Amino acid sequence: MNEIFNNIPKIKYEGAKSKNPLAFKFYDADKIVMGKKMKEHLPFAMAWWHNLCASGTDMFGRDTANKAFGVEKGTMAHAKAKVDAGFEFMQKLGIEYFCFHDVDLVPEADDINETNARLDEISDYILKKMKQTGIKCLWGTANMFSNPRFMNGAGSTNSVDVYCFAAAQIKKALDITVKLGGKGYVFWGGREGYETLLNTDMKFEQENIARLMRMAVDYGRKIGFKGDFYIEPKPKEPMKHQYDFDAATAIGFLRHYGLDKDFKMNIEANHATLAGHTFQHELRVSAINGMLGSIDANQGDMLLGWDTDEFPFDVYDATMCMYEVLKAGGLTGGFNFDAKNRRPSNTYEDMFEGYILGMDTFALGLLKAAALIEDGRLDEFVKNKYASFGTALGKKIIDGKTSIEELADHAADLKSIDAPLSGKQERLESIVNSILFVNEK
Numbered sequence: 001m002n003e004i005f006n007n008i009p010k011i012k013y014e015g016a017k018s019k020n021p022l023a024f025k026f027y028d029a030d031k032i033v034m035g036k037k038m039k040e041h042l043p044f045a046m047a048w049w050h051n052l053c054a055s056g057t058d059m060f061g062r063d064t065a066n067k068a069f070g071v072e073k074g075t076m077a078h079a080k081a082k083v084d085a086g087f088e089f090m091q092k093l094g095i096e097y098f099c100f101h102d103v104d105l106v107p108e109a110d111d112i113n114e115t116n117a118r119l120d121e122i123s124d125y126i127l128k129k130m131k132q133t134g135i136k137c138l139w140g141t142a143n144m145f146s147n148p149r150f151m152n153g154a155g156s157t158n159s160v161d162v163y164c165f166a167a168a169q170i171k172k173a174l175d176i177t178v179k180l181g182g183k184g185y186v187f188w189g190g191r192e193g194y195e196t197l198l199n200t201d202m203k204f205e206q207e208n209i210a211r212l213m214r215m216a217v218d219y220g221r222k223i224g225f226k227g228d229f230y231i232e233p234k235p236k237e238p239m240k241h242q243y244d245f246d247a248a249t250a251i252g253f254l255r256h257y258g259l260d261k262d263f264k265m266n267i268e269a270n271h272a273t274l275a276g277h278t279f280q281h282e283l284r285v286s287a288i289n290g291m292l293g294s295i296d297a298n299q300g301d302m303l304l305g306w307d308t309d310e311f312p313f314d315v316y317d318a319t320m321c322m323y324e325v326l327k328a329g330g331l332t333g334g335f336n337f338d339a340k341n342r343r344p345s346n347t348y349e350d351m352f353e354g355y356i357l358g359m360d361t362f363a364l365g366l367l368k369a370a371a372l373i374e375d376g377r378l379d380e381f382v383k384n385k386y387a388s389f390g391t392a393l394g395k396k397i398i399d400g401k402t403s404i405e406e407l408a409d410h411a412a413d414l415k416s417i418d419a420p421l422s423g424k425q426e427r428l429e430s431i432v433n434s435i436l437f438v439n440e441k
């Protein structure tokens, strides 16, 4: 088979001083950080859709990048060329996982039976490549938002036929995910939301989404899927009100409908900021609820109000992300680069440089997060902040062994109240800066 990216070498680690754009500056796969190899802390994944499909089309103009990979687009030959390109790309970067939507893999036919036959064929081909290379599937999903049939939603649609179509796509995407040994299965509710309540029965729609998820879980478990189902929260775009607004909303939904044992969160950085949260906030909410599953590693642009899916280069955010991940004991999933090159970055080389940037940013984030934890001052501060709950009365509160009356009596007897400690935000931020920008020897 011919090389597709024939002017791109295998990407190696050369260190922070390297000026070679096609080398890692911080991602040193086998380097040990807090007792584990970098590549074990950072199971990176390639997103099939952005990397192998998206070619720069936006609302105002057509493709700028050529992702035909030498074959006619919209054909099975092209679907296979994308597999070849994807595996060569991952091997050259040392990426061990990929993520996909059903329709990223093959062109959708008018007849679902034909689409499914194409999916069978391509997944055989992918499986062969996986065996040859050791590359694995992180998660699969069904695209239930692009086709016009989903304009009123998939699980939240008003049409029984469309609901069945969504079920059929989930069933097949689960079959393929299981066939490829995927660790997870994602639900991102692209059209699960509404524009106006004048035409929407919100309760009915949410119940129907939950029913579809329940059936998906039952089917998945029946065919031997042992991984996690994920909800990927996003507050808006495409719908004005998305039902899975943020992690707290999605977790509440899962608990309400008894789905919480089978699901975790797939947190995307750009979706967090669209919801008015930091990336770190969404990770913490997921972690403290035992639902931190996987991460879509990208970043948005704070000056733009939409989902720009940029390659992450913000080291501060990556550090705070890795701080949460390390504290949570790692992810059950991985780090999927749901990111695309900017429209004018339209060469093969740019595809590689996007991933090098993202991988280096997270490697640096990992190193800095480990340094923050080893330094210990942040942890120490937070521990001390709540120290008064270590007193006898504090313990009674924590153990649920007191009452409002007893606490009120305590307050009535107080001669003075201990001033709550200073929050020391500026000192803590200064500690973060001093660790982020320390000169490495």
Ligand code: XLS
Pocket: 101, 141, 186, 188, 232, 234, 268, 296, 307, 338
């Ligand atoms: C879109 C989402 C989507 C999911 C998978 O905003 O990020 O790409 O990750 O359907």
Ligand code: CA
Pocket: 232, 268, 296, 338
């Ligand atoms: Ca995503």
Ligand code: CA
Pocket: 268, 270, 271, 307, 309, 338
């Ligand atoms: Ca996104």
